[in-house]
Amino acid sequence: DAGVIQSPRHEVTEMGQEVTLRCKPISGHDYLFWYRQTMMRGLELLIYFNNNVPIDDSGMPEDRFSAKMPNASFSTLKIQPSEPRDSAVYFCASSLTLGEAFFGQGTRLTVV
Amino acid sequence: SQELEQSPQSLIVQEGKNLTINCTSSKTLYGLYWYKQKYGEGLIFLMMLQKGGEEKSHEKITAKLDEKKQQSSLHITASQPSHAGIYLCGADRSNFGNEKLTFGTGTRLTIIP
Numbered sequence: 644d645a646g647v648i649q650s651p652r653h654e655v656t657e658m659g660q661e662v663t664l665r666c667k668p669i670s671g672h673d674y675l676f677w678y679r680q681t682m683m684r685g686l687e688l689l690i691y692f693n694n695n696v697p698i699d700d701s702g703m704p705e706d707r708f709s710a711k712m713p714n715a716s717f718s719t720l721k722i723q724p725s726e727p728r729d730s731a732v733y734f735c736a737s738s739l740t741l742g743e744a745f746f747g748q749g750t751r752l753t754v755v
Numbered sequence: 756s757q758e759l760e761q762s763p764q765s766l767i768v769q770e771g772k773n774l775t776i777n778c779t780s781s782k783t784l785y786g787l788y789w790y791k792q793k794y795g796e797g798l799i800f801l802m803m804l805q806k807g808g809e810e811k812s813h814e815k816i817t818a819k820l821d822e823k824k825q826q827s828s829l830h831i832t833a834s835q836p837s838h839a840g841i842y843l844c845g846a847d848r849s850n851f852g853n854e855k856l857t858f859g860t861g862t863r864l865t866i867i868p
Contacts, residue, residue, distance in 0.1 A: 686858040746797035
């Protein structure tokens with residue numbers, strides 16, 4: 644397996660535009676997590692799914708953020724409209740029921 | 756306030772020296788995970804500790820869990836340039852497994868020749 648795959652690796656967009664980040668988890672993993680990492684706040688959990696169902700989205704900062712997992716092999720994190728303070732590295736991770744989480748390489752988002 | 760506090764926040768160590776990074780939780784720990792991150796890359800799993808008093812080693816890295824103190828330490832022996840990076844501890848907030856990891860603030864380790 645190629646591991647968790649995220650796209651794009653880098654995204655630069657203008658304030659107000661819609662941004663969609665994509666993630667392909669490791670096949671067979673039941674859990675999928677979206678994290679955001681900034682210098683100020685460190686690594687924060689935004690939302691996680693179990694068997695494609697959102698379990699906890701309490702970390703999603705505001706209604707501008709939404710995440711979906713239409714099937715076991717794909718998830719998206721959307722920001723609409725984007726703002727400069729959304730600039731961060733967004734990580735997707737997946738895991739089995741027990742054990743360590745495997746992280747993707749991240750998407751570096753810059754909103755200008 | 757952060758649930759997981761790591762200390763120190765940054766560490767500069769001469770190659771070959773030993774070092775320790777600490778992770779302290781303000782809440783009950785059901786599991787403690789250590790990850791390493793290199794700049795611009797994703798996190799790499801190092802090890803998981805689940806029981807009080809548990810100690811695990813991987814190459815020159817040893818981690819211990821003190822459940823009573825709600826604290827874990829990561830010790831690197833004879834540090835090498837390849838050990839440089841950011842070390843993060845993650846805590847399991849459920850007793851069912853790795854359902855929702857929250858992470859510490861991170862420790863940035865620099866190894867100088």
